[in-house]
Amino acid sequence: MKNESIKVLQKKKTAILELWMQNQLAEEGLREDLMSNDDLRVQSEELLDALLANLSDENLSDAQSSHFDTVLDILAGISASRAKQGFSPRETGTYVFSLKDALIDTLQQEIKDPATVLTQTIRIGKLIDNFGIVTFETFIKGREEVILRQTDEITEISTPVIRVWDGVLALPIIGTLDSSRTQVVMENLLQEIVESGSSIAILDISGVPAVDSLVAQHLIKTVSATRLMGAECIISGIRPEIAQTVVHLGIDLSQIITKASLASALRTAFNMLQLEVVKKRRFEKENA
DSSP states (O other): OOOHHHHHHHHTHHHHHHHHHHHHHTOTTOOTTTSOHHHHHHHHHHHHHHHHHHOOTTTTTOTTOGGGHHHHHHHHHHHHHHHHHTOOHHHHHHHHHHHHHHHHHHHHHHOOOHHHHHHHHHHHHHHHHHHHHHHHHHHHHHHHHHHHHHHHHHHHHHSOOEEEETTEEEEEEESOOOHHHHHHHHHHHHHHHHHHOOSEEEEEEEEOSOOOHHHHHHHHHHHHHHHHTTOEEEEEOOOHHHHHHHHHHTOOOTTSEEESSHHHHHHHHHHHTTOOOOOHHHHHHHTO
């Protein structure tokens, strides 16, 4: 037999939805730029329908009941989508807890017995609080997935392999070069060497803020991997301060071709390939 509070909530579903929407729309931090009011209503109605349809006296105190699987699935979907859309944790939490306010206000208006109101308010409050915890957990997981995806995208953008000439690749490195990033650099470079059949690769470290022994070892590993693929490697962007640091640390780069600028490295690559680039006027004059 259903208790009185559950009957009241199910009977007053429309009123609860309107009250919940009022609570959400009254929030100062409402993000209409991320979700329209119509979409918010549809989302809220779906969750409220699932909650009230599965609510019973037996599971009112058990947020982990299998009867709430649909509710938890909807909450998980809402949390994940809000994390991707750019909502803050506070905004996502407010969405759930404003429902609790609407449910409790309805109980207080419809049930006259103070003892019953107190008991059922506590039970409803704990239930929604547990749903709020699930929402936060899913939101954090969704935000972590977004951060990981963005990190991968930034890594890909910051390590592009460019075909600057037939047989010549250039890989400008921007930012700190650590172990994980070195792996990405090597994979991208080696894959491009295979696909393009290039014989020379230029690693430009102009955008690397500092070179220490660890960064130097990562560069040496990349050069070694490149040579194993049958290509020669040139390191460009050796600024004076980097040269001093390398000497001070006693790092041996004598077996690697190094140049001060990418342009200088490209000229070296042309010489290695026995290529010469001349201005058009000079070429026409010599062939007149």
